[in-house]
Amino acid sequence: MTGRTSQVSTSVTEAIGNTPLVDLQRITRHLDGRILMKLEYLNPGSSKKDRAALRIIEEAEKTGTLSPGQTVLELTSGNMGTGLAIVCAVKGYPFIAVMSAGNSPERARMMRALGAEVILVPQCPGSRAGEVSGDDLQLVDEEATRLAKDRNAFRADQFGHLGNRIAHFDGTGNEIWKQSGGCITAFCDFAGSGGTFAGCAEFFKEQNPDIQCFIVEPKGAAALGGGTVTTPEHPIQGGGYSMAGLAQLDNVVPDGYLVVSSEEATDCARRLASEEGIFAGYSTGANLAAALQLLKGPLPGATIAIVACDSGMKYLSTDLWS
Secondary structure (H helix, E strand, C coil): CCCCCCCCCCCHHHHCCCCCEEECCCCCCCCCCEEEEEEHHHCCCCECHHHHHHHHHHHHHHHCCCCCCCCEEEEECCHHHHHHHHHHHHHCCCEEEEEECCCCHHHHHHHHHCCCEEEEECCCCCCCCCCCCHHHHHHHHHHHHHHHHHCCCEECCCCCCHHHHHHHHHHHHHHHHHHCCCCCCEEEEECCCCHHHHHHHHHHHHHCCCCEEEEEEECCCCCCCCCCCCCCCCCCCCCCCCCCCCHHHCCCCCCEEEEECHHHHHHHHHHHHHHHCCCECHHHHHHHHHHHHHHHCCCCCCEEEEEECEEHHHHCCCHHHC
16 A cells, blocks of 8 residues: 555664653642653653663664674663663663662563563672662672673663763753743753763753753762762662762753752652652652752742653562552
8 A cells, every 4th residue: 555654663762762741730739830741761661761772872883882793781770771671682782781689679670571681789788778879889880890891792881971961962851842842941850870961951051051950869978969978878779879970971060959858759759650640760759859849949930841760660669659
């Protein structure tokens, strides 16, 4: 038959991106201002990391740093690993995910189901399951470095590879701007690798330098903002590792830093589910808590963009949904 345009994708990677932007009108109904949430948990791997995973692999293919059939390896809290597992399955690369044993077990199970080899690294003595510290992540990085050399693997390096930041400049930030009609006046994001914040903030500042962009960190582990680290362990998985600097943030100057407690992140994640029907994780709750701080404090009347980082399905075994 002729005259018809096919809407059939050739692979699931074509479903990455173009996620909805939702006005959280129920949560903000008694406040002056708006919060617009980008539903990144609707990507195929249920997180925003799908974008970075695809872009890093595509850039590596273009530059020849990744050879056909070569093993791909990366440290992960689970989301980047899931994204890479999907991309590698489609493109035919073996994938090894190296993750702290302190992350929720749902993440390891999901990556294994997608064909990844998952290496779990024991936490530091005294660390608690469900609370991964910067010291725990350091052990994961050391194991990932060793394995990459032993397996002759391509290290995806979400903390250093420019493809991470570009994915959110070209994708997430660009989409938010178009979907909102260019009406946003602020943006805040919980810092993991820093790629989402850096890419979005850079895009927004190019459109309007007056848009204020804030990094969100956990209370007691706000190292990026120059705070004293008193509580390196916290349940907000995927970030807040008490690192004083992140390579993805090079040449990006935040307008400020916001601190959110574990209790605030938990409460806001639960509010999203019960009031907005958005089932997301701890870091998404942290983003909402930070945006509410801004509306109730220094930025009344603002239109604030935030990201729903990943799905609440990845936290069913944690205290978030107990």
